[in-house]
Amino acid sequence: MNFPYYRRLGKMKSKFIGILMMLVLSSLTFGSYGHLGAEKDRDMTVQEMIKYAIEDEIFAKTEYEKIMKTFNIDRPFSNIKRAEETHIELLQPLIEKYNVSYDKLDEKSLVIPKTLKETFEIGVQAEIDNIAMYEKFLKDEKLPADVREVFTHLRDGSKNHLRAFERQLRKY
Structure with a gap:
C-alpha cells in the first residue's frame, strides 16, 4: 500500500470539503444576492438585472478589499478591485435612470478562505458565475x-479577471 498517496488524497479531500463548505455558506448567506439571485430568477425585469449586477460588483469589490487586507497582498486584487470600482461607476447611471434599489452587503458575513490558493480557486x-x-x-x-x-463591458471585464485568477492559480 502506498500510504503517502492516501495522505495526499485525504488532504485534497479536506481542502475540497473546505471550499465546498465556503461556497455553501456563501450561498446560504447571499442566496438571492448578485449572481446567485440572478441564477435562480427565471423571468427578470431590467431593474432586477441591474440590481443583481450592482450587488455582484459590490460583493466582488468588498471581497477583494478584505482579501488584500487579510493576506497583505496587492496584485492581482488591487487591479481587479479598481476594475470593480469602474464597473460600479458604469452601473450608477443605469441605477438612477431605471430607478433601481438594491440590498446593502452585510460585510460581516463575508467569509475569506484560509489560503491564498483557495482565494484564487474561488475567484475563478x-x-x-459572473x-x-x-x-x-x-x-x-x-x-x-x-x-x-x-453589461457587455462588465462581462468582458469578468473574462479578464478570470484569466488573471487562472494565471495566479497556475503558480500553485
Whole structure:
C-alpha cells in the first residue's frame, strides 16, 4: 500500500470539503444576492438585472478589499478591485435612470478562505458565475441598448479577471 498517496488524497479531500463548505455558506448567506439571485430568477425585469449586477460588483469589490487586507497582498486584487470600482461607476447611471434599489452587503458575513490558493480557486469560480450571469442578461432581446452596452463591458471585464485568477492559480 502506498500510504503517502492516501495522505495526499485525504488532504485534497479536506481542502475540497473546505471550499465546498465556503461556497455553501456563501450561498446560504447571499442566496438571492448578485449572481446567485440572478441564477435562480427565471423571468427578470431590467431593474432586477441591474440590481443583481450592482450587488455582484459590490460583493466582488468588498471581497477583494478584505482579501488584500487579510493576506497583505496587492496584485492581482488591487487591479481587479479598481476594475470593480469602474464597473460600479458604469452601473450608477443605469441605477438612477431605471430607478433601481438594491440590498446593502452585510460585510460581516463575508467569509475569506484560509489560503491564498483557495482565494484564487474561488475567484475563478466567481468570475465564471459572473460571466454566466451577464450572458444570461444579454440573451434578453428586449434589453435596452444602454444596459446592453454596460453589461457587455462588465462581462468582458469578468473574462479578464478570470484569466488573471487562472494565471495566479497556475503558480500553485
